[in-house]
Amino acid sequence: LSYDPTWESLDRRPLPAWFDQAKFGIFIHWGVFSVPSFGSEWFWWYWQKERRPKFVDFMDNNYPPGFKYEDFGVLFTAKYFNANQWADLLQASGAKYVVLTSKHHEGFTLWGSAHSWNWNAVDEGPKRDIVKELEVAVRNRTDLHFGLYYSLFEWFHPLFLEDQSSAFQKQRFPVAKTLPELYELVTKYQPEVLWSDGDGGAPDHYWNSTDFLAWLYNESPVRDTVVTNDRWGAGSICKHGGYYTCSDRYNPGHLLPHKWENCMTIDKFSWGYRREAEIGDYLTIEELVKQLVETVSCGGNLLMNIGPTLDGIIPVIFEERLRQMGTWLKVNGEAIYETHTWRSQNDTVTPDVWYTSKPEKKLVYAIFLKWPISGKLFLGQPIGSLGETEVELLGHGRPLTWTSSKPSGIVVELPRLSVHQMPCKWGWTLALTNVT
């Protein structure tokens, strides 16, 4: 197969099978914004462009006059960055892919980009090729696919600003920076997810997106495995791309005709690490499991974000959430990985019940987030067949008793279990065999 540099052609490419099967990934936002680590990863923009008082005051109160954002670069030490430790934690989370910010809108690259001289992780700060270290560790130690986030634009790059002032008639920035970096990233690190962002209000033809994607799908070393999102130019979001992100924290609650991803943050208010975040700012494990289940039932992947510190540590609160997800998936992963959507996404009788399926095994999974007080779970959607249908609670190991209910659906008698006998917390799965 060969793809032309048109959306019509590119959008016809089948999504590599691994991506839909993976269901759950970890997003990592890390960069110079992790140094002030205050407010948001959009720190530079809020401070210097929008001049938001909170950020201006923060700088006035904490740094000498004349201090520039670029002065944070040397302070981004990544002193404790240990790619092997990160890889092991990613594996423990049950995620199947990881996406690292190789370059966010500030332009600082986490690899030694020749097009970002002295504003990259090899020349300044860590003095290490962070992307390479993580890539090697993930590929050697885990079964996760390695992906890279890349921002097309840079807030303050003079060439971009020049192009912008020409209403994007000029194309100096993509030619000199964006495209060379994209080709370099793919060739050097072979990412299996290319997570584009930052169209900067410019159309896809300014970014040469279709030409790049044609090369990516036709000739690049990852042409058979690479997955792309939908942020390749103004107006392309939710319309063109391997899968759709639509908006940050997108969670439609219903089926979409196209593969999609819910990218969201554990810290509700920021993608980058924030020193001042309180415990109430972090989603609880109950909320995260709910996000995962709802997303997967509606055919999406969940991409859950963490933000390491300037010295390369994944804060313990993030570590805890990742390990908790892994604990839950150890028991319930069967109902998540490699599943398909079912004819109903959620139950019409009992709230907080979400369905997935494995048609080839005649399996339907009903994931419920609240254990019913009566000890009986009413499922309005599945139709049971006497003598054929079997019901089991994942992690429990013994078949459960069920009865048909009128006018449709089944009632499952859940086992009486003490706290310590529960197979897991935060949500449970019934595996239903031979229901229709």
Next chain:
Amino acid sequence: APHHYTPDWPSLDSRPLPRWFDEAKFGLFVHWGVYSVPAWGSEWFWWHWQGEQSSAYVRFMKENYPPGFSYADFAPQFTARFFHPEEWADLFQAAGAKYVVLTAKHHEGFTNWPSAVSWNWNSKDVGPHRDLVGELGAAVRKRNIRYGLYHSLFEWFHPLYLLDKKNGLKTQHFVSTKTMPELYDLVNRYKPDLIWSDGEWECPDSYWNSTEFLAWLYNESPVKDQVVVNDRWGQNCSCRHGGYYNCEDKYRPHSLPDHKWEMCTSVDKASWGYRRDMSMSTIVDENEIIEELVQTISLGGNYLLNIGPNKDGVIVPIFQERLLAVGKWLQINGEAIYASKPWRVQSERNKTVVWYTTKDSAVYATFLHWPEDGVVNLQSPKMTSATKITMLGMEGELHWTQDPLEGVLITLPQLPPGTFPVESAWTLKLTKVN
């Protein structure tokens, strides 16, 4: 008539412990200082680096700081820029703590208040430029939480202390110009409800002038009626002399001591001070904290749980989460904890471990694991015809039967998950039992 105490242990030790302390049961310890800046290894950073010259610490400094960088150069980086004492106090209140102990001065000598005898090595002159001790005290007291101050008697590297040691402790320059002035200043200025002494072990109490200070504290100080002190006032004082005993860090007796005691322990098992390089494996989990709390109170102790804020003044979210989990548990089960007393039997083990406390005429049995058959078996309480059993956090009486061999068998309510009053450690309240 108020008693007058003489500066000797038999007299001082005869003072009754102010009642609030035993009733409080649960407190929080806060380790915060210049060691929160390197925030690596432990709060003993300076000693490990320049005292014993541990190779790991020497290498850490060599790799991260320019040659000639001194420990004192860390102080300007102790910014406390996000320190909001009202928010801390809200968290401590939500945690269910009845007292808070802040490190006014740890072994590095840096004082978290504007000490006149610690010029340019205190939180007002350098770093935060704030009176941290004063600000936190005002905030916690506003919430009716008792305020305690940790104070280290010695300082690892103070030249006068080193001189006194060199003189075989025949001189007391350090004590007379630093330790004692600081202690009197802390008491007169902040009126602490508790003085948590430490750093005593190299010298006898006679060098530290401990008994003189304590006599003043108990007789004439502005806090003479309510102040509580621990047992670290000199070599060999630990577990022998003091208002209550710590004995050692993370002390845990096996049976009911005859003296009031406190277990001090930390959420980060590997350090009292904040460490950047913390990981989940060294963080105590919620259930473990609650189990330790229950056990400690049953054995007549107080439970002092430590957290270490970072140099910015942030109590990181994992510590917040642990504190709030304890508070949530105490919201329901605090009746069995606050102002309780040890019962005639402290614990039992059969199908589950049970810890007892008593208050007024009720007996509380807290069991740590929910029995698989839903029946709790208690050997020690003697039932009467008027006995009633309930579970804290739930309504209705529980059904129980008597068995000659097995004791009382209490049928627990059949509860689906999500409806348990707490996630672990449930409390039965027994009235009219013997």
